[in-house]
Amino acid sequence: MGMMLALPACSDDAQEGPGGSTGEGGGGSTGEGGGAGGFTVTGPITGETAPEGAVVAVVWIVSSSSPDYGFNFGEGSLSGATFTVGFGSAPPREALNSNGVGMGFVLLLAPGTQLPGGEIDADVLDTALLGVSSRHVIVWRDASGQGFDWSGSFPAGFGCGKCVTAPPGEGFDSYEPVDCSEVEVQVTSDPDSLEFCNWT
Structure with missing residues (x-):
């Protein structure tokens, strides 16, 4: 398993429940929820x-399968020191x-990197990764799914979260809702130095 896939999701202990790819909520990028009509x-x-x-x-980490995998979904662009990603539908x-x-x-990859939609080759990320939103995540929540212990605080549909580090000895980290303008991509020549949220 590649570096990017191994760090954010490192066990198979995700809570089980029905999957789905529909949700409700108002559109926008303020962390207040975005439905399938665009975000x-x-x-x-x-x-x-x-x-x-x-x-x-944007690589979506799926830890409920064995092995874990990443799925490329979303359109992104870069302008100076600002990134933009968009979604025309639900994941x-x-x-x-x-x-x-x-x-x-959200990932920043070396110029010229070809990353097709769908399940990704972790080896590509190992060689091309320049930066990642290691402490922030774009969340999609299906209201009919069981979710994680912390995901009920997020609206149905799209939202954004910031890592909440678990106290020592208390298991996994979690996420709390934040305005999506706070999602930050950290760029470094040493991706192994990034501190990822251990959410599952």
Whole structure:
């Protein structure tokens, strides 16, 4: 399993529940929920300077399967030190965990990287990864799914979250809703140094 896929989702203990790819909520990028009719997130690039022509993608980590995998879904662009990603529809079922929650991480990849839609080759990320939203996530919540312990605080449909580190000895980290303008992509020449949220 590649570095990007191994760190955010490192066990098979995700809560089980019915999957799905529909949801409700008002559109927008403020963290107040976005339905399937279109959703956009714009946020800052921090750390090192992103090279011109870098590729922006959203990889949805699915930890309820064995093995875990990443699924590329969403359109992205880069303008200076700001990224924008957009979604014209709900994530496909294959991008969601079996409990109905999708976990989308914004990635910055080396210029010229070809990342087709759908399930991804982790080796591509290992060689091309420049930055990632290691402490923030784009969430899709299916209201009919069981979800995670923390996901009930998110609206149905799209939203954005920030990592909440678990106290020592208390298991996994969680996420809390935030305005989507707070989603931050950290760029570094040493991706192994990034601190990922251990959410499952």
